[in-house]
Amino acid sequence: MLELKNIAKRVGAETHIHPTSLEFKPGSFNILLGTTLAGKTTLMQLMAGLEKPTAGEIWFGGVDVTGVAVQKRNVSMVYQQFINYPNMSVYDNIASPLRVGGVDSAEIKRRVGAMAELMRISAMLDRRPSELSGGQQQRTAMARALVKDSDLILLDEPLANLDFKLREELRDELPKLFGTRECVVVYATTEPTEALLFGGVTAALHEGRVADFGPTGDVYRQPATLTGAQVFSEPPINTVKVNKSGDRVSADGNVNWAAPADLPDGDYIVGIRAHHIVPVETPGSVPIDGTIKIAELSGSESMVHFDAFGSDWVSLSHGVHPFDAGAAATLYADMSACFYFTPDGKLVRSGETGGGR
Numbered sequence: 001m002l003e004l005k006n007i008a009k010r011v012g013a014e015t016h017i018h019p020t021s022l023e024f025k026p027g028s029f030n031i032l033l034g035t036t037l038a039g040k041t042t043l044m045q046l047m048a049g050l051e052k053p054t055a056g057e058i059w060f061g062g063v064d065v066t067g068v069a070v071q072k073r074n075v076s077m078v079y080q081q082f083i084n085y086p087n088m089s090v091y092d093n094i095a096s097p098l099r100v101g102g103v104d105s106a107e108i109k110r111r112v113g114a115m116a117e118l119m120r121i122s123a124m125l126d127r128r129p130s131e132l133s134g135g136q137q138q139r140t141a142m143a144r145a146l147v148k149d150s151d152l153i154l155l156d157e158p159l160a161n162l163d164f165k166l167r168e169e170l171r172d173e174l175p176k177l178f179g180t181r182e183c184v185v186v187y188a189t190t191e192p193t194e195a196l197l198f199g200g201v202t203a204a205l206h207e208g209r210v211a212d213f214g215p216t217g218d219v220y221r222q223p224a225t226l227t228g229a230q231v232f233s234e235p236p237i238n239t240v241k242v243n244k245s246g247d248r249v250s251a252d253g254n255v256n257w258a259a260p261a262d263l264p265d266g267d268y269i270v271g272i273r274a275h276h277i278v279p280v281e282t283p284g285s286v287p288i289d290g291t292i293k294i295a296e297l298s299g300s301e302s303m304v305h306f307d308a309f310g311s312d313w314v315s316l317s318h319g320v321h322p323f324d325a326g327a328a329a330t331l332y333a334d335m336s337a338c339f340y341f342t343p344d345g346k347l348v349r350s351g352e353t354g355g356g357r
Contacts, residue, residue, distance in 0.1 A: 001025055002047065002152060002184045007056030009042055016042045018209045024184045029175050031195045031216065032188040034205030034231055040188040044154045047186065048075050076145035080157040082138040084129040090140050091125040097148040115143040118173060120166065135162050155187045171197050192234045196220060204231040221352045226269060226345035235274040235303065235314040242270045252309050257286045257335045263349055272338040274316035277331050285332035295323040
C-alpha cells in the first residue's frame with residue numbers, strides 16, 4: 001500500500017501541495033484528475049521520490065520511504081513528454097530496465113516483444129528514437145516503463161500526444177494490463193471522460209488540494225464538494241444560488257421548481273451538468289431564459305454557451321440545434337438531476353443518484 005501521510009510541498013512562499021493524506025491499495029488503478037497546475041505532477045514526483053515533501057511522510061509497503069532516493073525504489077514513471085535514450089534502438093530502450101535488473105535474455109525478449117505488440121511498435125524495434133514519430137517515441141517510453149515489474153507505476157498524462165485511435169485502444173488495454181499485478185498504478189489526466197472510462201479510484205485535485213477522493217463513479221455522481229464537481233465536469237458545471245422554502249426552490253426570484261421532499265429550507269448553491277440542459281422542452285423540465293453567446297455545432301452534438309443568472313451557462317445536447325449569437329433563447333433544465341450544495345460548497349443532495357453522500 002502507498003500511503004501519503006499529511007504531506008505538503010512548499011517552494012519559497014508558494015504552496016504547491018497543501019497537507020494531503022491518501023491511501024492507494026496494492027493492485028489498484030488510481031486517477032489524479034485536475035486541470036493544468038492542479039498539482040498532479042508534483043504529487044507524482046513526491047510519490048516517486050523525485051521531490052521531497054516539505055512536511056509529512058510517504059510510506060510504501062509498511063516502510064517509511066520519505067527520504068529514500070528514486071534510484072532505490074522500484075518505481076516507473078511516464079511523462080506526457082517522451083524521454084528515450086537516443087543512441088539505443090527501440091528494442092534496447094525497452095529492454096534497458098530489465099537488463100539493469102538482471103533479467104535473463106530469453107525473458108527480456110519475451111517481455112519486450114509482448115510490450116511492443118501492445119504498443120503497436122513491433123515493426124520498429126531496430127530503429128533509433130530519432131527515426132520515429134512523436135507518437136511512436138511516446139509509445140516506446142511507455143513500453144520501457146511498463147515492461148519493468150515495478151511496485152509503483154506513475155503515468156502523467158501519457159496518452160496526450162497519441163493519435164485518437166491508439167488512445168482509445170490503450171484506454172481499454174491499460175487497466176487489463178495491470179489487472180493481474182499487485183502494483184499500485186497512479187494515472188494523471190485533465191479529462192473527466194478519461195477518468196470515467198478507467199474507473200478505479202479518483203482523487204479530484206484543485207490548486208494543490210484534494211477536493212474529493214473515492215471510487216470514480218461515486219466521485220462523479222456524488223461529489224463531496226462543489227469544487228470536486230467542478231473538477232469532474234467538462235463542459236463546466238452550471239451553478240446558481242437558490243433558496244428553498246416550503247415545496248419550492250427559487251433562483252434569482254424568477255425561476256422556480258418543485259423542491260425535493262427531503263431538502264431542508266434554506267440557501268443553497270445548485271449545480272447542474274451541461275448535458276441536463278437541452279434546447280427542447282421535456283416533461284418536468286424547467287425553462288431557463290438567456291442570451292446566446294456561442295453555439296458550437298458538431299455532427300452529433302450541440303454545445304451552447306448562454307448568459308443566465310448573470311453568469312456563463314452551458315448546454316450540451318445530442319443533434320444539431322442552431323442558435324444565433326446575441327439572440328434571446330429558452331433552454332430547458334432537468335432540475336431533478338441537479339446537485340444541492342451548502343453556501344460553503346458541501347454536498348447536501350445529489351439528484352444524479354437521488355440522495356446525499
